[in-house]
Amino acid sequence: MTDIFDLASLRSEFPVTKRMLYLDSAHQTPMATPVRAALAEFLVEGNESAGPKPVWVRRVETARENVAQFLNASPGEIAFTKNTSEGLNIAANAMPLIAGDNVLMIEGDHPNNAYAWLNLRSKGVEVRFVKLGDTEVANAATFAPHIDARTKVISLSHVTFHAGQRHDVADIGKLCASKGVYLVVDVMQSIGVLPLDVKQLGVSVLAAGVHKGLLTPQGLGILYVKDGLDELKPAYIAMSSLANPPDDYIARPDDMAPRKDAGRFEMGNYNLPDLHALSAAIELINKAGTANIEQHVLALGDRLISHLDELGVKLVGPRSRTERVHIYVLDLPVAEWMEYFTQNQVRASPERGGIRISFGLFNSLEDVDRLASLIKERHKQTSRSQAVEQID
Numbered sequence: 312m313t314d315i316f317d318l319a320s321l322r323s324e325f326p327v328t329k330r331m332l333y334l335d336s337a338h339q340t341p342m343a344t345p346v347r348a349a350l351a352e353f354l355v356e357g358n359e360s361a362g363p364k365p366v367w368v369r370r371v372e373t374a375r376e377n378v379a380q381f382l383n384a385s386p387g388e389i390a391f392t393k394n395t396s397e398g399l400n401i402a403a404n405a406m407p408l409i410a411g412d413n414v415l416m417i418e419g420d421h422p423n424n425a426y427a428w429l430n431l432r433s434k435g436v437e438v439r440f441v442k443l444g445d446t447e448v449a450n451a452a453t454f455a456p457h458i459d460a461r462t463k464v465i466s467l468s469h470v471t472f473h474a475g476q477r478h479d480v481a482d483i484g485k486l487c488a489s490k491g492v493y494l495v496v497d498v499m500q501s502i503g504v505l506p507l508d509v510k511q512l513g514v515s516v517l518a519a520g521v522h523k524g525l526l527t528p529q530g531l532g533i534l535y536v537k538d539g540l541d542e543l544k545p546a547y548i549a550m551s552s553l554a555n556p557p558d559d560y561i562a563r564p565d566d567m568a569p570r571k572d573a574g575r576f577e578m579g580n581y582n583l584p585d586l587h588a589l590s591a592a593i594e595l596i597n598k599a600g601t602a603n604i605e606q607h608v609l610a611l612g613d614r615l616i617s618h619l620d621e622l623g624v625k626l627v628g629p630r631s632r633t634e635r636v637h638i639y640v641l642d643l644p645v646a647e648w649m650e651y652f653t654q655n656q657v658r659a660s661p662e663r664g665g666i667r668i669s670f671g672l673f674n675s676l677e678d679v680d681r682l683a684s685l686i687k688e689r690h691k692q693t694s695r696s697q698a699v700e701q702i703d
């Protein structure tokens with residue numbers, strides 16, 4: 312155990328930890344018991360009272376307040392979407408970009424981010440990819456030499472899924488503010504794992520889904536749009552996006568002004584079950600505290616790195632504490648190691664550079680030690696069979 316929070320009681324909310332060594336929170340987190348209970352309660356309400364929709368809709372607003380507080384934003388800056396991709400596409404299509412403008416990204420960033428911007432090439436918008444090694448993190452200096460008079464947007468992941476780099480978004484935010492460039496950040500990997508403060512980060516737009524650090528099943532996304540960016544216009548319109556939706560449900564062609572707040576980007580009915588789950592998940596996360604979760608997963612990372620050094624296994628991403636969080640890619644041949652881990656009830660992910668180990672708030676130092684002893688065991692097996700081959 313690390314002594315940062317009451318891990319034993321938190322871990323007991325994740326029954327999956329009794330069945331397997333779950334080291335794959337960057338893929339999706341296992342469902343916690345309070346989240347399951349919130350979903351079950353929603354199902355009972357739907358089943359037994361045909362859905363108290365006004366109550367559910369009120370709870371959507373509570374969830375919005377919870378999310379806003381979580382990000383140090385105001386509720387009017389939060390829209391609910393389907394996932395990260397939808398949020399990033401909303402952002403890309405809302406920006407006042409014209410032919411000849413350019414968008415800066417990191418080469419190899421998540422394709423769901425890249426495609427949202429690459430799709431604007433049909434309008435004559437250029438996407439420029441900046442190169443960055445797997446052990447490096449992006450900061451203002453990474454982008455500054457690439458900015459010109461037609462650079463309108465920088466878009467990147469906060470924490471990368473493929474090497475675990477934690478980019479210095481606050482530094483990039485300062486650069487964007489000084490150059491009048493929008494900053495769009497995919498926080499899918501960092502939300503719920505690190506404290507996120509939109510003001511401190513200096514972002515224009517944040518997008519995420521809920522199925523990783525936010526401990527909620529797939530199908531719901533969060534979009535933060537900074538207050539006052541009125542020039543960001545929704546590409547799609549539904550009643551829910553309008554400032555004055557018609558009470559009689561008859562469309563008014565002469566009154567289609569969008570809402571002023573981030574709700575202008577929302578489309579129709581919500582994912583109500585997931586919103587119930589999300590409020591329960593945020594309550595659980597707040598009990599632990601994101602600053603504590605960050606310290607906890609960093610401590611697990613420290614332990615993992617010291618094991619890897621002893622075992623002679625290279626880390627694909629950065630080693631420094633300020634440049635990583637909960638994602639660690641081990642430079643091991645993917646096919647054989649994935650098979651070995653699966654046989655030993657270890658859940659991890661195959662990644663570009665090796666095997667991705669990622670921690671959640673429920674993981675323990677003992678989990679890390681168990682992983683290390685499995686790697687050691689496999690190394691022993693391999694050297695034994697190599698010795699036998701040499702004798703043969």
Ligand SMILES: Cc1ncc(COP(=O)(O)O)c(C=O)c1O
Pocket residue numbers: 394395396397421423424468470471472497499500519520
């Ligand atoms: C950085 C990043 N962005 C986005 C996604 C997923 O996008 P979406 O929420 O649209 O499925 C992932 C992983 O699933 C990710 O790691």
